[in-house]
Amino acid sequence: MKKVINKSLLLIVIALFSNTTNAQKNEEKLKAIQFHNKAVYLMEDIWMRDPYIELAPDGYYYLSCTRQNSNLKLEAPKGGIEVFKSRDLVSWESLGVIWNTSQSAWGQEMEKRAVSSENMHNIKEAMVWAPESHFINGKWVIVYTSNQGASNLMLSKGAELKEPFAEPFGQDFGKHHDPAIFMDGKTPWLIDKCAEITQLKEDFSGFIGEPVKIGPSNRKMGHEGCYIVKIKNKYVLFGTAWSTDTMRHGTYNLYYATADKVTGPYNERKFAGRFLGHGTPFKDKNGNWWCTAFYNASKPVLSGDDAKQMDLTDTAYTINKQGLTLVPIEFKIVNGDVKVIVKDANYATPGKEEVQKF
Template sequence: MLWLVVISCLTQEAKSQEKNTGAIVSALKSHEKAVLVKDDIWIRDPYIVLGSDDYYYLTGTTQMPEVKFDDDTKYNVGLGDSSRVGWAVRVWKSKDLANWTYVGEPFDLSDGYWAEKEPTAFKNTSRGRWHLWAPELHVVGDKWVLIHTTPGPVKGGSNLALTTSKRLQKPYTFPLGDLAANLHDPSLFQDTDGKVYLIWANTKIVQLTADMTQFIGEPKAIHPSTLRQMPNGKQEPGIGHEGCTVLKIGDKYVLFGTGWSTNQGRKGSYNLYYAIADSIMGPYGPRKFVGRFLGHGTPFQDKDGKWWCTAFFNANVPPLERECIQTKDLSDNAYTINKQGVTLVPLEVKILDNGEIDIRAKDLDYAIPGPDEVQKL
């Protein structure tokens, strides 16, 4: 009779999973509140892109597959000597943003350009010190471009890897070679005219040649017209300090970037901001607020044209309850309401009559800046 009990338990588990997935699908359809779409992985900087095969692809900063997902690893912040950040790009795919299938690890640091060029650094550094951060996947032409940052084992050993076929798999070529070094949080943008741009740091941009082997001209700094008030009393240019990317919405170029609400490292909430320009090289207008707890998120449109932003756990303590969060001052530490995993937060993106773009999170717990926000909004 034991097998009957096991089957019964499995059936109950399947029903529960189906119920949970149904709730996620319903919440995504309503496009009103934040939705936790994947809660079984440790992830930072989640990135979602729609592939040419009509699947959404998800990647991000992750631990290695063999690291057990438990209370010990769940809220590891990924920083410092206790970091559990791995050295592989892990990928999931989904047709509906609710049901995710693991694709595997199509790339790891041993597959990269720097492993070929500086093998001794890899050989002499334990894999526990290899860390691959903030990978992104882009479809350019009929190839995949995989790009990421990394602090080791080669310092500044970021990679821009290009597939040799339509499939997201080895082998890769590395068209930029040494030019891919020292790119913090690199991102790609392909304009409607086909031109491809590389974006990194806070914020540098350069156009790439069609084969992505060279820069066209010198990298340029782009930033909002307004300055940020820093803790030392100085005002500085910049959209934030990391997680920058560019999208084209309507006829405008939108620069997104990430910063802590207090403009101090790991103090307050990790937020997403934006600025708008008529040309990708600027000048950009004032820094505006997208949402609280959305730092290093990916704004993207789903198949139905709805806008979302990925969100993730980034704090020094477990996530806060959402009750009264809109009026809670978070300036004494790093806090979030995001649970571990991937949360999708609905965005309202408006193209105004004058052509300007207005972007804001729809869920009020993300849409309203907290009292710890130093920028006047």
């Protein structure tokens, strides 16, 4: 009996110590969010890619991201979208799988393709990639691509991020690699393919006109993960590329170019941040800008110091752990143009392997 009691007491002490330690860690992260000068590592146990964060009018941040189907606990060949929400960017709650492919005609078609000879990746699942949930005009507009080469756009019925979702394009949205939405006043644009933009109807029921190719004046932006923000009267186009210009060699970086019109012309490609590939900028409740970051590498995580010293040309490297990393950024007007400044030194400058000279 005494041994049983002692064991129970030990378990209680361990639990209390663990809760105290977690609370202290969360408090440190909350302070880091407030200080806005260093990267903050969050959601340590969550496998994710391509995180996108939206601050909604209800005061919650909503995070959508690429998840493995095994994380979603869906029976093959189903795919789906899991969403998380948070009041403070530190403590996140899963809303579960808000939608899965069996719930729509588009998704059912992806399931059929996944188990057919048309399967594009030899994975018999309809995986949803890079979902972004945008709150626009009192509704949620969700765009995403898939491992089956097709994309989709969905609309919520109201202000809650939940079923039912309408699919205004049916199965005809088309192929749009890493689609994102940019609102230029009341006018919505679809950004994709690193980079094209296409105007959408205000009710998202269709396109207006043909796609417009955009990008830096001096070279190709990259291959994926495009996004646009407007700072003052300047449009800032972000895009993703590997630092060596060779797939999965070097570091997965974010670059940018600016223009006076959303359709361009854009000026030369500039360096935004190292290890920030497919990062999406967002503004927090304090008015501070952050960029999302995540693990994308073929090697174990490096320290910031090692990444500065080592030769990183042979394969893919990162300093981002699995989970979500938030990196503080800011936008400044310098000589009439927008300059993107990354405030954490580990992300702020190109590596030795960078092929473009800045």
